[in-house]
Amino acid sequence: DAKTTQPNSMESNEEEPVHLPCNHSTISGTDYIHWYRQLPSQGPEYVIHGLTSNVNNRMASLAIAEDRKSSTLILHRATLRDAAVYYCILRDPEGSARQLTFGSGTQLTVLP
Amino acid sequence: GAVVSQHPSWVICKSGTSVKIECRSLDFQATTMFWYRQFPKQSLMLMATSNEGSKATYEQGVEKDKFLINHASLTLSTLTVTSAHPEDSSFYICSARDRGSATGELFFGEGSRLTVL
Numbered sequence: 001d002a003k004t005t006q007p008n009s010m011e012s013n014e015e016e017p018v019h020l021p022c023n024h025s026t027i028s029g030t031d032y033i034h035w036y037r038q039l040p041s042q043g044p045e046y047v048i049h050g051l052t053s054n055v056n057n058r059m060a061s062l063a064i065a066e067d068r069k070s071s072t073l074i075l076h077r078a079t080l081r082d083a084a085v086y087y088c089i090l091r092d093p094e095g096s097a098r099q100l101t102f103g104s105g106t107q108l109t110v111l112p
Numbered sequence: 113g114a115v116v117s118q119h120p121s122w123v124i125c126k127s128g129t130s131v132k133i134e135c136r137s138l139d140f141q142a143t144t145m146f147w148y149r150q151f152p153k154q155s156l157m158l159m160a161t162s163n164e165g166s167k168a169t170y171e172q173g174v175e176k177d178k179f180l181i182n183h184a185s186l187t188l189s190t191l192t193v194t195s196a197h198p199e200d201s202s203f204y205i206c207s208a209r210d211r212g213s214a215t216g217e218l219f220f221g222e223g224s225r226l227t228v229l
Binding site for chain 1: 156
């Protein structure tokens with residue numbers, strides 16, 4: 001799987017937007033960009049994924065650069081429950097039997 | 113969304129005993145399940161890939177005789193930590209792929225925290 005690079009940690013104030021960046025300069029044409037998050041003492045939770053176009057769901061938005069070498073996960077209004085480690089992962093659905101390879105992720109701290 | 117359930121969520125055992133952790137896909141069939149291990153303050157590390165009806169594939173450095181994996185049905189995989197020692201204390205997480213999903217989305221269990229005394 002292609003490598004992703006994320007900041008180790010970020011802070012946000014409650015009820016403010018959060019932009020979590022991810023660089024993936026070696027992304028291939030068939031790789032989907034997946035975001036998962038892991039709350040303390042829980043398994044990872046799916047957040048969102050996309051290929052080329054920006055995506056929105058009830059949890060977040062995903063903005064994908066035109067050259068696909070970077071993406072940004074956007075939490076529109078951070079809450080204390082959004083404090084977690086956020087993982088940006090590339091995955092080829094053609095090889096979807098393969099596992100997800102987790103990097104170190106970004107630890108998001110939400111301040112009240 | 114699809115649900116993956118692990119049991120037990122936590123277990124404490126004595127050194128030398130064996131512990132079995134179950135991973136079930138509750139509303140979909142999973143031909144492939146993955147077992148991860150996570151130590152404190154670290155990321156998830158893949159241990160093995162569990163394939164229904166065949167032998168598991170282990171990652172380098174993971175002892176297959178110590179971490180026994182059985183995937184007897186399309187909804188259940190088990191991980192048995194044999195002769196557990198304190199260094200095996202960790203958070204064990206399984207994930208399963210919904211084979212009916214076009215994008216191969218993976219769903220994760222809640223995790224099982226093993227403490228070996």
